[in-house]
Amino acid sequence: MFQTLKNAWSMPELRKKMLYTLFIILIFRFGSCIPVPFIDTTLLSQYFEQASVNGSMLGYLDMFTGGGLSRATIFAMSITPYINASIILQLLTVAIPALERMVKDGGEEGREKIASWTRYLGVLLGLLQGLSYYALLRNGFGGKTMLSNTGALAAVTIIVTFTAGTALIMWMGEHITQKGIGNGISIILFAGIVSRGPSLMRTLANLFQTGTSGIVSGIVMIIVGLAIVVFIVYMSNAERRIPVQYAKRVVGRKMYGGQSTHLPIKVNASGVMPIIFASSILSLPQTISMFWQPESGSVGAHILNLFSQTSVFYIVLYALLILAFAYFYASIQFNPIEIANNLKKNGGFIPGFRPGKPTSDFITKALGKVTFVGALFLAVVALLPLIVGAVNSSLRNVALGGTSVIIVVGVALDTVKQMEAQMLMRHHKGFLE
Structure with missing residues (x-):
């Protein structure tokens, strides 16, 4: 894999695509650190800590957003609304013959129309998720609201910011697919999950500090994690x-x-x-x-x-x-x-x-x-x-790292294969040898 990356970097055209992808990822990570105004992030982090201990799905969603959900950043909704929109459109394409004919017989124009509908539906779902997240913030935690301002203007600002963040992430994902390396949706998910790596390392470090049982649990998790990675690579090929x-x-x-x-x-x-x-x-x-x-x-x-x-x-x-x-x-x-x-x-x-x-x-x-x-x-x-x-x-x-390992390893393998395919098309000497 490292040799493939080295060969790809030596080719000017692929190097530009790799730099473009890294630039989009940098924007995504920068936006994941900008908090939305009028929100008490300290109380919000306490709420997510308790939700994680109770096994709530919020911790799972927070993993997909790279921690943006628990910090209420502008990219708190991440790519999830777009994924849900894609699911709905693909199921409708199979269920409705007219949509199936549009995809098969409509050519590029039909596929572009379906992609456009997916974007609109993704923004609508982003708006609904933004409303639900605002309702959660307004209901509060421990008898206290997580909003510093409960006025109508503050509500509109929070919801519109979340929705705009969803639209911007969809735009970035599509541009990675068109001008960068790999699938844009997968790359953004990959970037969000990898950014949670230090938190996972701290969790493992805390296990090693809790005594013999913690050390045994930590060693078992590391061995299981490595075995899962090897198993994923083997089954993927x-x-x-x-x-x-x-x-x-x-x-x-x-x-x-x-x-x-x-x-x-x-x-x-x-x-x-x-x-x-x-x-x-x-x-x-x-x-x-x-x-x-x-x-x-x-x-x-x-x-x-x-x-x-x-x-x-x-x-x-x-x-x-x-x-x-x-x-x-x-x-x-x-x-x-x-x-x-x-x-x-x-x-x-x-x-x-x-x-x-x-x-x-x-x-x-x-x-x-x-x-x-x-x-x-x-x-x-x-x-x-x-x-x-x-x-x-x-x-x-x-x-939470179980699904994240599958996504990270799977996206890495798919991206490397795309690089190899592009180098093969360009008759890269080092690759063909």
Whole structure:
């Protein structure tokens, strides 16, 4: 990976893209440190500390924002509204035939229209989340409001600032995708999570200072973390190779075809998106709780407690959503009927299966098995730290690192692969050797 970065830096065009990406990340981190006016950040930090101890989803959302949510900065909403908007539009595209035709047959114009609708919906969701966050600040903590000014002008300023921050982050993410390196949404999530690294190191350091049990827990977490990283890298590069044979054909005096190749199906073709989408959906109850805080012991309080990260219901639902989104992304990326038709047109076939429907059925069956293994891998790696945090309350903050490790490693691998692909297209001598 380091050699790839070195080779990419030596190429002027890629160096400009890398510098542009770093510049956008710098702006994002700078905005994540600018607090919104009229908010008591000291009381807010105390509220988030208690929420983290109780296993609330707020600590999870704060991880995605790089600490911006707990500090009430202009980027407190982060990229979450845009992700939720993307989920809604992609599901609607599958459910509504007119939108599906727009994407498939509309070409670049259709995709641009869907992207434009995603932006508008992202801003609208950012406004709703800004309203919910303002309601949380106004309700206060410990009988005290977290606002230094409860006037109408202050309310408008806070909500509009949060919404504008969401729109600016969407703009930055799209520009990273267009002019930088990697996927813009993933890169911003990556930057926010990595910025929480020092906090995780302090948590581990505190464990080592609590005595023998803390030292053992810290060593176990480090070993498990390294094992998870190795496992993620291995599974991210794993693939099922379906053999493909091309028939020989004579054109004039020359013979073509006859070679053997393979059809690769990656075990984790969807990357980290199922986890990101599942996390975003499970954050909706916490958003609702910002508007409405039920009394302790009421039915509403019990329902919201089900979405605590230490809840069995939450862990099971999280796993099911990861499985569902993994299959959803696999169905979008692979069309077995189209693959079978292309093989038939080019004179290719899978040994032991006739061209056409038998080939399509075999690819569908193989894709289902591979997708299940990839989804199971994502679910295990995402849920293992949560289960550890539910069993040992002192490790709840560390448990937040489970999903973050998947995202960080997955984004790093995808970005390096994009660099390698761009260097390959430019015939980079050092890379080809």
